[in-house]
Amino acid sequence: MNEQYTPFTGEISIKNVTKTFGRVRSLDNVTATIRQGSIFGLIGSNGAGKSTLLRIMAGIYRPDTGSVSYDGEDIWENTARKQDIVYLSDDQFFFTHGTIEDMANYYRQMYINWSDEKYERLRAVFNLETDRKISTFSKGMQKQASVLLALSCCPKYLLCDETFDGLDPVMRQFVKRLLAEEVADGTMTPVIASHNMRELEDICDHIGLLHKGGILFDREVDAMKTSIHKVQMVLPGEEPDLGSFRTPEGKSLHVVSYKKSGSVLNLILRGEREEAEAAVKAKNPVFYELIPLTLEEIFICEMEEKGYDFNSIIG
């Protein structure tokens, strides 16, 4: 029975997914939604369940409970839905004596969206020898080959598991730019799993934090960055009351952390930038500066607020 292909419209919806390997519960009641047109970063320490979640999303593993659907249809053994999803493993498989050309032939038979033109162009850009055995490539070159092949499949969702590991900094940026271009064109949504938050910071616009099989956190990066601010300020008088950071309109801002170093106060305030600036100005500081937080700092704050020791989570 042939399955009908319907145009891409939807999102990947993960609902109450649990997955157990023997006695180890890798995913525990995970719920998340990955919408099109963004780059979704999945971070977590080793063993947090990132790869497992990606594999379930790719239809490799079947969840013990819960479901993963794409565009409203279960992904498991759904060949039509899987046409739009390409999974890039951290240790991608290639045929033992296969060349890039061999693999391209294989993918060509499998993925109906395969674009020869795109393949040819990317091949030229990556500058890889397509008639050389992939097994003789370095790890970084193998990663490049896997990205080349995956992008040539023109997937709607590209599931990348530690894809940037092994790439040199130049190539890493290059691949990120490729992904960003695809997203900008609205043709692909990469889901990137990594334990390195700094790597995801400059590319992801949505982040999910996995810890011990559960999603602790699932937010838009922009929203996170605009809702929390680091302030360095010097006040003329005594230390301020931490509950007294208010906007001129009287809205109280939450002080996430507070540290004094000499006369300099280091604060992290939750609220919009304008609100934070207004609240700081209201204290008539001798000097003040709003510094953008790194993603890692934001997560530390968020996790500490929730009672987790972030360093132990990310390791």
Added chain:
Amino acid sequence: MILTALSAKTNADTENTGVRTRLLGSHNDWFVPGLYKNELRRTWSAGLLFAIILFFALPVMNLMVFSNRENSFENHPEYVLDYLRSFFSTANPFITVYACLGGMFCAMVVAEYLYDRRKTNFICSLPVKRQAYLLTKAAANLTWSVLAWVPSIVLMLLVALLTGTMRPHTGLVIGGCFVLMASWFCLHLYFFGLTLLACSFCGTGAMGGCMLLMLGGYIPVTVLSLLGLADMTFSNINTSYYLSEEFFSSISGVFRIFARIAYMKSFWFLLGCAALGLLLAAAAVWLTVIRRSEKAGTPFAFDRVRDIVKYLLMGLAALLGGMLFEAMSSGGWSFIWMLFGCICGAVLCWMLCNTIFYKTPKMMFEGKRGMVILTVCLMLFSGLSRFDILGLDNYIPSTVMTNRIELQNRDMPLTIRDKSLVRMFNAMAKNGQTLYEKYGPAATYRYPTDKYMYDYENWSTEEIPQMIDIGCTVWKTNYLVPIAKNIDMLYSDWVKFVGALTAREDFADVYFEAAFDALERAERAMPDSTYYARVYHNARLAQSKGLDANGNLTAAQLRHVLEVYREEMRAMGADAMQQMYSGTFYFHLDNDYFEFPMYAAYDGVADAIREVFNGSAMDYTNYSYEKNFVRAEVYYRGRVIGSLTEAELTALVAEGAISGQYNTYDTPLTLVEPDYAVEVQYRVTETETYYYAVDYEGKGIAYETVGNSSGDVSTSEYDEHVSAAFFWGCVPAEFQQ
């Protein structure tokens, strides 16, 4: 550069719309054509390997045999034909071995991705159904396996056609090639399915191999161990039957296939292999679909299977351990040692299995409760067998447990389920009216009544005639009456049924031998002692006399005798057919055993043999019978389509069916079943049946087998010209192909 490349990116969505429709239409749940082509490209080397193997095993081997036979009497067309018939048939042992190894190799190649986690993840992430991937890969693999035959077949046919080496039998070679290939394919499917099933249970190649061994050999090995235990612990158990090829063939498909290498493989047997192979493959596909991808690289894909295998192996290890210690010990402590061995075997196996299955010695003691329960059960089993709590160790079959008595004869097997006979037999045994003896290495008790055949007064005891009455009645009803109705025959009394009554219990075979003529006995109702004496006398006379030339004649001498035989057989007319059957000439030639009927008219043969034996005469006159022709009916696929006159029959037999060629008992049965049969009834207890089959080219009769249902004269002859032409005229037009 990047931006240029990307900005020039094609509008893939639009462009691919048409392509999608086309490609999706070719994908389905069971087969992916694109993948199939790709697999064919990737696995051509396997096809080449198969082709090379077949090249050496078929055309090269064939030509080598012929070149070795050059200038030898074995190069005679009849020998060539016989060789070709053996070679191009299911009896060719190479085919079974090749099908076995090739089938296993192919299945392992198809299933190899299940053992590699990386590859499994890759495959399962592709937009292909799991069953479609497996089946497409299997199809590609089978395609190469089949295509590998093409070069060899073409070569053999070219040799046959161009060199003339096989020219007289080109039709046989052509047909034989396909018979050979078809039989290989059926066996290949069986081993392929079995191996695929074993592989689908497991997550590593090594464990898949072990599982295959277990699927193929666990039952026979366990049964053998149980029999060994029974032999050790029971005094009266007869294990001889269970140690037979027949028994193991019935419990092990793999054993059966290999046991039959040297025997016939019928069309239905091969078809059954293929069907079973497909069934096993279907089960393997189902398991592959339901198995978890993450099990790749782990010993077992299913935890439950892992536990079952563990407990099965523990049971076997306990049996072997118990037997080992029982064998090493003696005296009153042997049972204790057996229990010790049983426990040791179970526990050691449990620890070893856990270590291997969980891939860490830390899990060595996993599942203690199951181990303890199983060990206790095994100890109880040992106790039950040791002390025979169920009372199995009894050489006298109990009436309750004896469910049948078999009346045995070479050609007329019959099972009697009459309990009165069972009761009577038991009563006789208990009253000491029969003797029993223990013979052979196994504890077999045999109740010989042969002595009654010598001391016939004892036949007047009340029970024996009664028993025979029952046997005769049943026999007559089931066997003789239908025959009598059909062929209106009259039995002469020169030969009598010599058979055995066998009471078979669950573990014990008890033989009760008697000699009697069932028909006469039933018809005449004459249970007198003189009658039995005569029966015995006649039965003894019925034993064929023969001349065994084994070791006495050289091949050249045999050929000379056979030439004479051939000429005399051809010259023998209708009158000569009624001459006395004078004996049988046995000999071995070319590793085959031959048995030729001798007639009194064969003076030349007799002279030839006499000459070889330095003038010592053969005695042909000890017994004889007349072949009084009654009728000869022609059957086409089981239906009577006509009859032959005696003259036609004689001509047929003399010129065609028995055209002077030798026969062999090891004649392989090809896939072509006989189409025609001529059943000739003589006024003796003998029916000769001549079988004919249409040849592969459809031109006529390819070969004939002349058999004899009574077994006294058994010939098997082949000819594809003379008798074919003769016989063809006998077949009504509507049946001619």
